[in-house]
Amino acid sequence: MWVLKVRMKMNKLNLDQNMIQDSRRLAKQIAIDVQKFIDQHTTVTVERTVCRLLGIDGVDSFDVPIPNLLVDDVQNNGDLSRGIALTIASALQATGKNLPDFISAYLLGTVKLCGHPYVSCDQVRQILDPYMQVTFAKIKENRDTRDAFLLAYPQPKTEIYVIVATGNIYEDIVQAKAAATAGADIIAVIRSTAQSLLDYVPYGITTEGFGGTYATQANFKLMRAALDEVSKTEKRYIKLVNYASGLCMPEIAAMAAIERLDVLLNDSMYGIIFRDINMQRTFVDQYFSRRINAYSGVVINTGEDNYLTTSDAFTQAHTVLASQFINEQFAYCAGLPSKLMGLGHAFEIDPEIENSFLYEIAQAQMCREIFPQAPLKYMPPTKHITGNIFRAYEQNALFNIATTMTDQSIHLLGMMTEAIHTPFLSDRYLAIQNAKMIKKSMKSFSDEVSYRPDGLICNRAKDVLRQAHELLEEIAQMSLFKALEQGVFADIKRSFTGGKGLTGVLEKHPDYQNPVLDYIEGVSHEN
Amino acid sequence: MKIKPYGDTSNDGKVQLSFTLPIKIGALGMEAAKQLGKQMGLIDPSVVSMEAIGENFSFYIVYGSVTHQIDLSLLKVAEITTPTFDKEAVEKLIADHFDRDLVFIGASTGTDAHTVGIDAIMNMKGYAGHYGLERYAGIKAYNLGSQVPNEVFIREAKRLHADVLLISQTVTQKDVHLKNMVELVELLEAEHMRNDVILVCGGARISHELAKELGYDAGFGPGKFAEDVASFAVLELIRKKNKTKK
Numbered sequence: 001m002w003v004l005k006v007r008m009k010m011n012k013l014n015l016d017q018n019m020i021q022d023s024r025r026l027a028k029q030i031a032i033d034v035q036k037f038i039d040q041h042t043t044v045t046v047e048r049t050v051c052r053l054l055g056i057d058g059v060d061s062f063d064v065p066i067p068n069l070l071v072d073d074v075q076n077n078g079d080l081s082r083g084i085a086l087t088i089a090s091a092l093q094a095t096g097k098n099l100p101d102f103i104s105a106y107l108l109g110t111v112k113l114c115g116h117p118y119v120s121c122d123q124v125r126q127i128l129d130p131y132m133q134v135t136f137a138k139i140k141e142n143r144d145t146r147d148a149f150l151l152a153y154p155q156p157k158t159e160i161y162v163i164v165a166t167g168n169i170y171e172d173i174v175q176a177k178a179a180a181t182a183g184a185d186i187i188a189v190i191r192s193t194a195q196s197l198l199d200y201v202p203y204g205i206t207t208e209g210f211g212g213t214y215a216t217q218a219n220f221k222l223m224r225a226a227l228d229e230v231s232k233t234e235k236r237y238i239k240l241v242n243y244a245s246g247l248c249m250p251e252i253a254a255m256a257a258i259e260r261l262d263v264l265l266n267d268s269m270y271g272i273i274f275r276d277i278n279m280q281r282t283f284v285d286q287y288f289s290r291r292i293n294a295y296s297g298v299v300i301n302t303g304e305d306n307y308l309t310t311s312d313a314f315t316q317a318h319t320v321l322a323s324q325f326i327n328e329q330f331a332y333c334a335g336l337p338s339k340l341m342g343l344g345h346a347f348e349i350d351p352e353i354e355n356s357f358l359y360e361i362a363q364a365q366m367c368r369e370i371f372p373q374a375p376l377k378y379m380p381p382t383k384h385i386t387g388n389i390f391r392a393y394e395q396n397a398l399f400n401i402a403t404t405m406t407d408q409s410i411h412l413l414g415m416m417t418e419a420i421h422t423p424f425l426s427d428r429y430l431a432i433q434n435a436k437m438i439k440k441s442m443k444s445f446s447d448e449v450s451y452r453p454d455g456l457i458c459n460r461a462k463d464v465l466r467q468a469h470e471l472l473e474e475i476a477q478m479s480l481f482k483a484l485e486q487g488v489f490a491d492i493k494r495s496f497t498g499g500k501g502l503t504g505v506l507e508k509h510p511d512y513q514n515p516v517l518d519y520i521e522g523v524s525h526e527n
Numbered sequence: 528m529k530i531k532p533y534g535d536t537s538n539d540g541k542v543q544l545s546f547t548l549p550i551k552i553g554a555l556g557m558e559a560a561k562q563l564g565k566q567m568g569l570i571d572p573s574v575v576s577m578e579a580i581g582e583n584f585s586f587y588i589v590y591g592s593v594t595h596q597i598d599l600s601l602l603k604v605a606e607i608t609t610p611t612f613d614k615e616a617v618e619k620l621i622a623d624h625f626d627r628d629l630v631f632i633g634a635s636t637g638t639d640a641h642t643v644g645i646d647a648i649m650n651m652k653g654y655a656g657h658y659g660l661e662r663y664a665g666i667k668a669y670n671l672g673s674q675v676p677n678e679v680f681i682r683e684a685k686r687l688h689a690d691v692l693l694i695s696q697t698v699t700q701k702d703v704h705l706k707n708m709v710e711l712v713e714l715l716e717a718e719h720m721r722n723d724v725i726l727v728c729g730g731a732r733i734s735h736e737l738a739k740e741l742g743y744d745a746g747f748g749p750g751k752f753a754e755d756v757a758s759f760a761v762l763e764l765i766r767k768k769n770k771t772k773k
Contacts, residue, residue, distance in 0.1 A: 177581060177582075178580055178581030178582075178583075178584055179581075181581040181582060182580060182581060193638040193639070193674075194638050194674055197674070210638050210703055211638070274673075275674075276672070309642070309643060309646075310642060310646050310650070311652075312652050350655065352655065352656075382643070383643055384655075386749060386750075387731055387749050419641075419643070419697060419731050420731065420732075424547065425547050425580060425584055426545065426546070426547045426580065426586045429547075429578075429580040429581075429586060430586075433578075491650070491651075492672075
């Protein structure tokens with residue numbers, strides 16, 4: 001009975017299964033082509049992440065994070081293309097110090113990091129293994145804690161996701177707790193504007209930011225503790241989200257793993273397209289960050305919804321699907337299972353278009369059927385919100401109905417004050433009430449409806465799939481690098497050597513060492 | 528002429544407001560909401576709804592009548608007085624008055640990561656059926672995207688010999704956008720470029736009046752499209768050109 005129900009639900013649009021399969025094949029070809037490049041390169045943030053996973057944290061007297069100090073030192077005075085692990089292990093061997101003592105001495109200037117004779121590959125592993133095992137044990141413990149929470153409080157089919165963004169972590173906590181009590185299941189702390197462009201992660205507790213709050217490990221810890229408290233009183237596990245995008249993707253992923261975040265924005269191409277970060281840099285960084293997410297059991301959210309804020313949601317719908325196929329394959333390359341792939345899409349068609357709601361249903365249902373295991377992230381209308389808060393509330397209701405009708409997983413609520421200000425406490429509350437009423441009153445709606453095989457909705461979904469397949473064929477032929485140069489996504493063109501962060505990309509030396517990556521690549525976990 | 532808000536009868540002065548108070552829901556909160564309405568100048572404020580938001584906050588919807596009235600004859604507003612032409616008319620204006628393409632560059636400057644506004648005005652597709660500047664014959668439009676520092680913006684303006692600079696500010700916090708917009712004007716003045724360009728800003732909370740105050744030639748708020756911006760800028764460029772001729 002259950003199987004029958006699922007099958008019915010998953011096949012309302014009668015999509016061409018061969019075309020879906022072939023799209024996956026093309027996307028895989030596209031991803032593997034880039035993966036070859038990834039495997040031959042490392043970046044400064046990848047190496048800083050190695051430091052962090054060895055347990056190196058903190059800042060010097062000028063507030064420079066120690067991982068940055070070390071990596072910059074090796075880049076200037078050593079050979080970073082061999083991996084920072086080799087330099088650190090060699091320095092520990094030569095000085096006879098343990099890692100914490102070495103770092104203390106290094107900060108005092110009594111020992112040097114570079115210039116020591118290199119130890120062997122086996123020695124690197126042997127010397128560093130005890131340090132990284134401490135971190136991995138901590139991450140494993142976090143996974144177990146999360147699993148225990150989810151066992152005690154099973155999660156709903158559709159989770160309500162809201163954002164807090166005050167700039168002050170303590171104020172964020174007040175708002176996050178209020179939102180969770182009102183019914184939110186997932187809380188995202190928006191980052192301070194332009195943090196994605198910093199080539200380091202700020203340190204410590206922060207109470208000032210622009211348009212958001214700095215993502216720091218200390219802020220993560222505070223918010224996690226606050227949400228654990230609400231989780232227990234509400235008897236729902238409240239998930240915490242942050243952003244592993246920008247120039248520090250793997251570092252944020254490492255910090256999130258250590259502080260038990262549950263969801264990370266972690267797209268394979270978002271930084272390239274929307275933050276003008278160099279594509280070589282982003283591809284290498286996203287891989288390591290996703291490897292960490294796979295190990296820590298963090299759900300990734302991809303950013304296809306953003307395409308529709310610059311491109312037209314009606315004519316460019318297929319680019320979203322094509323990108324989802326590609327993001328899925330990159331995620332597989334990094335060991336992420338489907339159930340951790342929160343592929344993104346959005347409700348952004350101009351409501352002035354006749355039947356726009358039907359086209360939204362087509363897209364959302366299609367996405368659901370093509371990625372049945374994925375915890376899809378569905379984004380609310382933002383582009384066609386005018387400042388009329390009452391109209392926005394109506395648009396958000398339509399979006400909430402689409403969410404419920406098509407069984408979306410991560411339901412990012414729209415705010416009626418979108419584009420006016422960062423949400424007031426009451427904006428968030430009203431949005432949650434809106435979503436909850438629709439969710440309750442339409443609970444079994446999706447089980448009750450099917451769509452006319454020759455109707456508008458089925459035909460629209462077929463068209464979008466066909467166009468996405470065509471686009472994937474084109475991309476596979478020219479390579480993803482070329483496709484990005486031609487601006488196939490969001491109408492934005494990015495060059496192979498343009499954008500920010502290229503100087504932080506290095507070709508790996510034949511003797512490149514990264515015991516941390518080797519370990520997580522090798523671990524077969526029970527995702 | 529003096530006016531008051533109109534609810535369902537002339538001069539009834541009815542307004543609605545909603546707000547959150549940082550206290551637990553209850554009779555005390557309701558009375559506080561009512562008193563707040565009174566202090567704001569409402570006659571007979573009526574709390575029509577109150578709901579708990581979390582443990583320590585409560586939300587109120589209040590109706591009441593304002594005693595205040597506005598004498599329209601005393602008000603002064605800055606409005607863009609030049610007419611708006613449609614795309615074809617703008618293109619014709621350019622063709623008739625210039626023997627070259629006009630260069631528009633635009634960006635969401637400073638820390639603002641939103642491109643919705645600048646895209647609506649510049650991108651080929653435009654917004655709500657109004658084509659963007661990229662589609663205009665006679666206009667070379669360069670959309671530099673978001674988070675463009677003022678220095679970079681000015682450098683690009685120089686390099687591209689821009690005639691018109693478009694600044695978009697969408698979502699900002701604690702008025703950082705004002706500081707950023709003023710800084711751009713100062714930098715342009717320091718570079719002796721201010722008089723060579725038409726400087727226009729736009730965004731959800733930008734008014735023409737605010738724009739003039741900050742030293743811009745014009746400001747476009749919600750509900751304005753590419754043709755509004757293009758008409759203003761092209762007419763200004765024509766005016767400038769005629770002035771220098773004289």
